[in-house]
Amino acid sequence: MEQMKNENESLREKLNETEKFEIENEILYEKISKMEKVGIESESLREKISEMDKIEIENKYLKEKTNKLIDEKQLIHDQYDQYKINNNDVGMELSRLSSSLQHVSSLIEYIEKETQGLQENLNELNYYDVNNRSLLKSFQQQQQTEIDSLQEMNQSLKEKLLHYENELEEINQRSQQIQTDKQQIFTQCLLYETEINNLNASNQRLKENVFDCEAELQQSNQYCQQLQDQTINDKYKIEGLLINIKRLEAKLYLPASQPYQIPEKNKNIETNRLEEFIDKCQSYLMVNLNGEKINDDNIEVVIKAALIKKQCQSLILWNNHLTCYSISRLSSALCMNKSLTKLSISKNHLSDSAIKDLSESLSFNNCTLKQLVLSSNEITDQGLIYLSDMLKTNEHLIMLGLQDNKITDKAIQYLSQIIQFKNQVIEEISLYSNKSITDGSVDDIFNMIRHNQSLTTFWIWDCQLSEQGKDKLQQSIQDKNNFDLQV
Template identity: 35%
Template sequence: MTTIILNTNYEYMDKASIDKDLFCDYCNNPLIDPISTPCNHTFCRDCIESKLKQSCGTCAKAKCKNKSITMNDLIPVTERIVLNMLDRLLVKCTVCGTMNIQRGSFEKHAENFCSKLTVNCPAADLKCPWSGPNDQLQQHISICAIEQMRLMVADIIKNNHQLKEQVQKMSEQCYKDNSSYTKELQETNQCLNARVEQLNEALYHEKIRLKDLQTEFQQLKASILQDRTQINQLQTELQYEKEDLTRIDERCNKQEIQINQLADKINTKGVLSTYENPQLEHCLLKSQPRTVIDLSKQQLFDRDIETVIKQALIEKECTRLDLGYNAITAKGASIIADSLKYNTTLEELDFHNNHISDLGVHSLAEVLSSNTSILRALGLGSNGITDNGAEHLAEMLKTNQTITWLALAGNQISDRGVKLLANTLAYQNTSLLVLSLHVNKSISDASVDTIIDMLQRNKSLKKLWIQDCNISDDGKRRLREAAKVKQGFLLYM
């Protein structure tokens, strides 16, 4: 068993709110192992025993005239309700910072959950000098030569003890019988000594074998370190390739916008016939004013956006516009972004499954950063958005106070993008209620600490979707534990 010290490793969460009847009359702290005196005063056991030793039988309560108390007069408090109230007092671990631990469960926390508590090696009884944080104990045990020899040493000690007992019994019998039997006992003792020597020799060989195993272990560690270095190099190269792809994608988007602009100029000059989309116009014509207009899966292109703005936003004054599953690019997003400057009715805008990319996000973020739009919900799922787009949105959220719902599922956002968004939510945004990041496969355990810090600091966020990412089971466990502390918060993983 590891050795730990409990009574100095916690502090009470709200000491001022604790019932004063639960305090020790001497140390003025919540009772520990409570004891009552004949004069109906209650103390911690250590407090009253220490006081009695110092004052020769005087009660530790100030102004109490009872001077005839002895150790035999002390009565342990056994009322279950009092002991349960003391056990349920909430404390904070001063070693690892964990809060809201019931005092009666603190020993279990210290032994099983506190990763920073200083403990000794289980082989301390065999003179192992190691001590350190609880979360390093298992690593030390795996390489502790003394602990690994415990069973062997115990067996030798046991055998030696048994041999000594046999020698003692045989010596006594020899003393009672005759000298000839003494000679027989001496021969037996010699055999036993030979056996001890054999055991010592076996122990010596086992030590050599253990040393060889330790050498092999060090070689394996070196090999693992080399493999990790290669993995880091590959990850760095992959990141560079992702950045190159992002730059290429941005160039393609810019060129596409230029192509669309040239096409518009050509149309303006009358070279091509005026573009019309009867299906879109029919859909808009039958839509009711100031309602939801669903234009998803209508095969819309950037050239249809002007019609959408004119009839859906201006004439129909719709409150929610769904443009999902179309072929809208950064140009179309830029046109809609300009219209949001004068929007007085649209509250929800959904672009899911289009091609607006980081460039389109930049156009939207610039307009929304001015905080003049009434837009509350923005859907950007599956639009080829990378960390650059996440950076634009993070900057926008620093000033925008109307967006409460932001969907970024199914993009190429990685740990860097998560960190940018989480830092904004932790320190600068107080309006966002719902954030969707699921199915971003580049989000890994590297984001876990950042998300936990955001959950601890942000007061507004109520829902976070982050399922189907590259987060390990241990990372998910840590996120769930952090979410439990945040009242009224829902985490979907």
């Protein structure tokens, strides 16, 4: 019995060792679970492989222990059979030992399965290690290829850099040459600038001389004009006296019952003379009938010969005897005419009704007239109002001459509103020698010049403007280039 107890104690010790083995096996299982969480990187794989080597060593050790346990188990079975034959009293103890042995057997099977799984993991890790080594080798080869390519590129870049350095040296040499040339050019520019300044000073002096000459010439022209006007007036007076003398002579020799009439023969002679005069005009551009005694009787001759037949572009009718009827006939002809661009009817003493007919005719855009001169006609404010209304719709007229008339500040205000807001075509306006224009028109003229974008010339000298008013008008053209303002 004592021997049996000793054997039982040895069996218990072996069972304790088996339990320790199970604990160690659990520790190994935990290590294996930790191994599964490790990445695929090469260094970590190598560490896992080293751990697996340790596990394999431990596994071998466990296998040896397992084999010893199997041997001991077999020995225990043999002893158990022997003890069962010899002693049936220890049956219960043996059955317990048998169940323990079965448990140990199941543990051994479990350990074998785990060992097989570890072996599979080890094989898989070996496969990964082989793949990583091949990938590392491929990466090293690719890296070496890239290094070779970079070295070739580096060599090429060095050659280009050397080439660029040579070009840069050439450019620097050229730059130095250009700098030298630039210095020479700068010196020449300074010389030229000095010459230009001298020329500008000389030019300024010449301009001042020209301005003085122009002023003197203008005064001379005005004086000549006055002499011409006086001569023409004297001529008219002489002609009037001669006509009166002829009429008186005719009355003396005609019967009292017959009123005096201008002979039809004389009319025909005058008409033929006028037609021949117009035909002899060398240029189709202009027909100048200044002082040719144009009146109601021969205005139709002018229309047919000059406007219709000759298709002139400029018609001068200064110093004639045009009336409202003459202007009415001329206005009707302008509506159908496409060639005339300039019409000058100065010094004809036109009435406001005549100006009205002319303005109504020019209000239609089929008229191509661009320049209209009505100077020295005693036109009043009402006449300027008619002309201003015409400018609302006329899109061709660019020049309007109204110098030496009887226009006042009242009509200037109306003209200013039209030019500012209703007309963007007019370029030249002449109002000089209108003695009734005063400083009351300065603001209106100022706004007219500032707000109209087409107006480039405005003449208003020889009026009743103060120096202060003239200075204000000069301020209106400060922002306008090449504006011709004469005050």
